[in-house]
Structure formats: structure tokens, C-alpha cells
Amino acid sequence: MEREVEENMRQPITGNTSWQKWMRGSHPGKALVGSAMFLAGICATEAAAQGAPQSPCAQQSAILLDDSGERWASENKPVPLVIDGSQLKSPTAFRDAIERARAQSDRHPSETFVEIAGGNFSGWDFAGLVNHLANICFHQSDLSYSRWDASTVPNLIFARSTLTGASFLNATLPGVRFQDTSLRDVDMQDARLDGGHFSGGWDTTVDGWNLSGAIMTEFRFECGITISDGCPLDRDGISFRGADLTDVDISSFPTWGQSDFTGAIFQRTRISPQQIPYLGDASIHASVLVVGGAAQVLLDRAEFASLQTVVGAYALESMEPSFACEKARSRVERMICGELQDNLRYLDRVMAVLFMDTRRVAPGVIPAQKRWMRERDRCADVACVENAYLDRIARLNGIRGDVGFLEPGQSAFFIHDTVGLPESFIGTPLYDKIVPALAGASRMSARVTRAPDGSYTIWGQAIGANAHTCSLYGTGARFDSYSGWYSVEAADGRKVPLFQILEGTLHVTANGKPQDFPAREDQAYVTCGARASFTAMRRLDHDPELLERWLVPFLD
Missing domain, CATH: 1.10.8 (Helicase, Ruva Protein; domain 3)
Structure with a gap:
């Protein structure tokens, strides 16, 4: 089993392996829907043919088509069919429009993809239309409070649409994809969402999304940090209670304390270091994968439990000041x-x-x-x-003076502590094991090197919201007992503070703090975009060569 897991770790993450099994006939749920259907891309218009950006439906359907195992030359991909959703005023009209569109296609129905462009389907009951919903993409459609209970629909796509209050109780939706879609108070309790995908929608909401008891095998959440690919900022009250998250990737989905994972099954589930403190009530089966950048660290159930215990104890300790x-x-x-x-x-x-x-x-x-x-x-x-x-x-x-945290010729690496680990844990075998993921997950890092003459050089970078960045570089820095900072000397003789080392934690000067020094001097060494900043970074006590491997691509 462990060898199989290691082999799986080497494979690219597509998020749709379950749907591939469905298409090949090995998925146990295939009998529910009969033969599987291929999806076509959506590049029918002259503008698209001339290189205009693809619509969300085209992008999502193309991914599903490729993941099905079928390979089409770009010029031979099935031509999509687009239906004006605003003209569909009843379920009967919806059904008839789908049938007419597919009848006019020169492709087999299983190769025909249909985009419903716009339309108000608020409150509709789609359960009676299940035979017409496979390979459908709703684009900019209003599906608020619609009902899909107990429906079986493969390859359903929702792009830039609204599903607020919709019900999918016990629905089977293999390959379902959500892009930039509002899912506020959507009820998917006990649904099957194998091989599904969620992305984008930073300005939408998933507040109250109920996934309790859902089977989500190989579902993938894909969230970036820019406006174009970021996931919703409104994400309170998501329930994964009792959900099966086997082989699910939630590592980029920011569920930090805002979701309920009580009893959720974690087995080879991909998580980020930031999520570790919030999974205490999850049911960890064989293992989890802690993901940071290109690093994937496999932890068995005992190792993960030990890590959670350490993190939990430190969290309580770090909540207190120096007094009671x-x-x-x-x-x-x-x-x-x-x-x-x-x-x-x-x-x-x-x-x-x-x-x-x-x-x-x-x-x-x-x-x-x-x-x-x-x-x-x-x-x-x-x-x-x-x-x-x-x-x-x-x-x-x-007053305390230079603590001499480095010997001449040595380097130290610092990252943002995304987990919260006590000093007593650093250097343990489990700490050494997870360091690659910790380093890879940090969006800020710095390297400090001490020269033979005793001076210091610091490099640093950080990335914040919407990909705003910070950069830091200074050489020849020495400890300044007046300011309490490691400082460099500017051309006019002023000492410009760059960084402090306090109890193993590095602090970068922000806009010339302390105020005795003008901000313009600091900006020659450290600059930040509007949405980025340097916060406290803790020292990584680990093999420098390994840290170079994980941090240098970011630092350089």
C-alpha cells in the first residue's frame, strides 16, 4: 500500500481520475447512467477561430474531454452548440431546445456539448430533465433555489453562474465543475462528486455550502492568489462533516478555521501546512499528503496525530502574554x-x-x-x-547587543511560520520530514549570510494578495546598538535599519521603522506592493542544501 501511495505521488494531479475510470467502465457508478459521454470544446464562432479567448465553458469542457482519455486535434474537436438561455421559459422548452440542437449536430449525441448562455432558471426542478443534462454547461445562468435531488448527471459544468440555495441531495455528478460560481447555502449532502473541480470566484460566495456526507473522491479545489483565479473570500460555514475526501486536493482552498471537518475521511488527501491546526476532528485513515509548492510529504495517521498534538499545544501556549x-x-x-x-x-x-x-x-x-x-x-x-x-x-x-546568531561563513533561512511549531519540536525527525512542505508553502522567505568580516547580507521576497510582491536586499549590514536593528550605511552616512532577530524570528523593517530614519532610505533596500508585506519569519533549522533546493527558485 505504501509503495502504491508513493507511485501515486509521482503522478500529475488531474483531479479527474475517477471520471477516467467511469469512462473506461471501471467506475462502480457507471451502471447508473449507462454509457459515458464525451465533451466537446466550444470554439464555434468566427472570433474564437481567429484566436479570441475561449469562453469558460470551452475551457472547462476541453479539460474534461482531454481527461476522458480521448485525444482530438484542435481543428477536429466537436463543434459546440450554444443555446440562448433567456428564451427557455419552461422545462419543456428547455428539453425541446436541447433535443433540437443535438439533432442538428453532425456528431453523435455523446460527443455533443451544449452551452446554456444566460437564462433565469431560479426555482426550477431539474430532476425530470436528467436525460438531457449530460454535457451541459450553464454560463452566466441564474439557478438559485433549483432542485437536482437524486439526479444522475455526468459532466455538468457551472461557469459564472448562481446556485444560491440550490439542492443536490443524493445527486450523482461525476466530473462536475464549478468555475466562478456562487454556492451560498447550496445543499449537496450525500451527493457523489467524484472527479469534480472547483476554481475561481473570488467575488462570489460559498458561505453555508453543505457537503456533509458527500463522496468527493479525487475532487480538486484549485485556488490562486490573483483576482482572476482566487477563490471566494466569503467562505464561512462550509460543512464537510462525514464527507469522503479520499484523494481530494484541498491544499489551495483556504479553509482555515472556517469549515467543519468533523468525521470527514482523509485518505491520501492533499492539504496545506496552514490547514493542519484546523483538522483535529477529521477522521484520518491511512495517510495524508502535506503539500507545499513542489513538495509533497506523506504522513501516516500516527505522524499526523503527533503533529496535530504539538501544534494544538503550542497554539494554546502562544495565546498568552507574559503575564496571566x-x-x-x-x-x-x-x-x-x-x-x-x-x-x-x-x-x-x-x-x-x-x-x-x-x-x-x-x-x-x-x-x-x-x-x-x-x-x-x-x-x-x-x-x-x-x-x-x-x-x-x-x-x-x-542594549543587549548582537547575539551572534551566525558564525562567519554561515547562512540562515527564514520563512513565514504557517503552522505554529514550538522550539522543542524543531530538529525532531518529524520536523525534518515536513520541512520541505513548510518551505514550499511559505509565501515569504529570507536568507541571511554572514561574511568573514562579520557583516551580514540579506535577500528576501514575499508575495501577497493579487500577486503583489516585496523584495529585500542589503549587504554589509551590521548590528546598530542605537536602533537595535541590523543596519546598512547609506551614501550620506545614515544607518538604515533592515532587520531584527528576536528569539529566532526575523523581522524586516517596514517603511523606515524606527521612525528616526526616513522611509526613502529604507526603500532603497526593501519595497512592497500595496497588498504585500513582510511579517515575522522563523528560522528553518535544517540542511542548508535541502533548503536551497526548495527556497532558491523563489528567492532568485
Whole structure:
């Protein structure tokens, strides 16, 4: 079994293997629908022939056609049929239009694909039309509150359409594809969605999508980070309770704490590192695949359970500041303990460690720390408290001095910690195993190298929403005890802060923080697009050659 899994890992992910089995006759559900149907592409118009962009229906049907195992030369692909959905006012008219269109085609009905362009089918019951729905693509159609219960329809496509409130209870929809389609409150409980696909729709919604009990073998969620390929921002309350997610790829679908996976079957399911903390109630069978970039790490059930235990314990620990919240006395301490103030609690923990370290080398810092606390407690809002901590951390770090985190000639790699792992876990065999996926999944990384003369060089990149990016480069950096930052010297002699190292975590200067230095100086070394930024990055303690393998394509 393990060897079979490893072989599967080497195969390209198409997301439609179940439908290929259906087409070849080996899928157990084939008897429900009779012989399978091929899909045609949609390039009938003169504009398309001249190279105009394909419609969503053409794109999706072409993928299904290729995945069926049939190969067509582009000039010989079956000609699509387009029906004006706005003219279809009743189920009878719908059925008759489909029959007429297919009768006029010179292709076999099983090779004929039909696009329903537009149309208002809100509230329709499609259960009586199942014999006419195979190989149909609804494009920009309103299907709100339509009913498809217990229907068996292969190769159904919904592109840029609305399915709000639709019901697919116990439906069998092999090869179904959703592109840029609203699925708010759609009920697919106990449906079969083998080999299906979901993509796009950043400005639509999947709030309340019910997939409980659904069989989703080899279903694939495909979400990018740009407006053109991003998945919905509104995705609260999705239910995967008891769903069979065997061989499903959810690694790019951002379900971080917004979906219910209670009892969902995970077997060779592809997930991202970010999803690990939120799968505690899932039913892990043989294994899961943790995916990050090109890396796929196979974890068996015991390894995944161990990882979840570590992550869960650290999450609870990292929720606390340096003091007990139940003993919070001042208004600011209560603010730090407030909901959604994880960053303030993190800053408080960092400052507490720094203060203890600094006190050992500079006992005179104690009175200054008390004065700082009185100043901090005058703050009336979160922004004031945060700035107070950042300034004090920089000052304490400067007093503590260069911790010498690298020897001359050494390099260190830092990534955004997408999981949350305690220091005690770093260096364990399980940590070493998942590092490639952690590195591959990070959308920001940095490499710091120390030269023989003791100075530092830093390279870094980050990618944010809509593919906005950050870049960072500086050489000859040295620790500046005045600012508490590793800084470079500008042409005019100013010291420009680039980065800090605090408890194994790298912080990149943002717009010239601390404020003593003008932002224009920083921008010569670090720049970010509107939707990108550098957040805290933790050091990866691992084989440098392996880290080069996973990070260099991004860093370069």
C-alpha cells in the first residue's frame, strides 16, 4: 500500500481520475447512467477561430474531454452548440431546445456539448430533465433555489453562474465543475462528486455550502492568489462533516478555521501546512499528503496525530502574554488580553524575554523598564500600545547587543511560520520530514549570510494578495546598538535599519521603522506592493542544501 501511495505521488494531479475510470467502465457508478459521454470544446464562432479567448465553458469542457482519455486535434474537436438561455421559459422548452440542437449536430449525441448562455432558471426542478443534462454547461445562468435531488448527471459544468440555495441531495455528478460560481447555502449532502473541480470566484460566495456526507473522491479545489483565479473570500460555514475526501486536493482552498471537518475521511488527501491546526476532528485513515509548492510529504495517521498534538499545544501556549490574563490589572493589560490581539500578546512575550536577557548584562535597565510601563499604560488604543512595544523592544535589543546568531561563513533561512511549531519540536525527525512542505508553502522567505568580516547580507521576497510582491536586499549590514536593528550605511552616512532577530524570528523593517530614519532610505533596500508585506519569519533549522533546493527558485 505504501509503495502504491508513493507511485501515486509521482503522478500529475488531474483531479479527474475517477471520471477516467467511469469512462473506461471501471467506475462502480457507471451502471447508473449507462454509457459515458464525451465533451466537446466550444470554439464555434468566427472570433474564437481567429484566436479570441475561449469562453469558460470551452475551457472547462476541453479539460474534461482531454481527461476522458480521448485525444482530438484542435481543428477536429466537436463543434459546440450554444443555446440562448433567456428564451427557455419552461422545462419543456428547455428539453425541446436541447433535443433540437443535438439533432442538428453532425456528431453523435455523446460527443455533443451544449452551452446554456444566460437564462433565469431560479426555482426550477431539474430532476425530470436528467436525460438531457449530460454535457451541459450553464454560463452566466441564474439557478438559485433549483432542485437536482437524486439526479444522475455526468459532466455538468457551472461557469459564472448562481446556485444560491440550490439542492443536490443524493445527486450523482461525476466530473462536475464549478468555475466562478456562487454556492451560498447550496445543499449537496450525500451527493457523489467524484472527479469534480472547483476554481475561481473570488467575488462570489460559498458561505453555508453543505457537503456533509458527500463522496468527493479525487475532487480538486484549485485556488490562486490573483483576482482572476482566487477563490471566494466569503467562505464561512462550509460543512464537510462525514464527507469522503479520499484523494481530494484541498491544499489551495483556504479553509482555515472556517469549515467543519468533523468525521470527514482523509485518505491520501492533499492539504496545506496552514490547514493542519484546523483538522483535529477529521477522521484520518491511512495517510495524508502535506503539500507545499513542489513538495509533497506523506504522513501516516500516527505522524499526523503527533503533529496535530504539538501544534494544538503550542497554539494554546502562544495565546498568552507574559503575564496571566486572569490577573490583568491595568486597562492596557486587559487590552492585550482582548480578543484578536494575538500580535500584542506576542510582542509582550518577546519583550519579557528581552528584558530578562538585558537585565543580566545591564542591571540599570530596571528603572527604565518601570518608566516605560507607566508610559505604555497611558495608551488609549491598540496602535499606541503596539508602537510602544516595538520601540521598547528595539531599545532593549540594542542594549543587549548582537547575539551572534551566525558564525562567519554561515547562512540562515527564514520563512513565514504557517503552522505554529514550538522550539522543542524543531530538529525532531518529524520536523525534518515536513520541512520541505513548510518551505514550499511559505509565501515569504529570507536568507541571511554572514561574511568573514562579520557583516551580514540579506535577500528576501514575499508575495501577497493579487500577486503583489516585496523584495529585500542589503549587504554589509551590521548590528546598530542605537536602533537595535541590523543596519546598512547609506551614501550620506545614515544607518538604515533592515532587520531584527528576536528569539529566532526575523523581522524586516517596514517603511523606515524606527521612525528616526526616513522611509526613502529604507526603500532603497526593501519595497512592497500595496497588498504585500513582510511579517515575522522563523528560522528553518535544517540542511542548508535541502533548503536551497526548495527556497532558491523563489528567492532568485
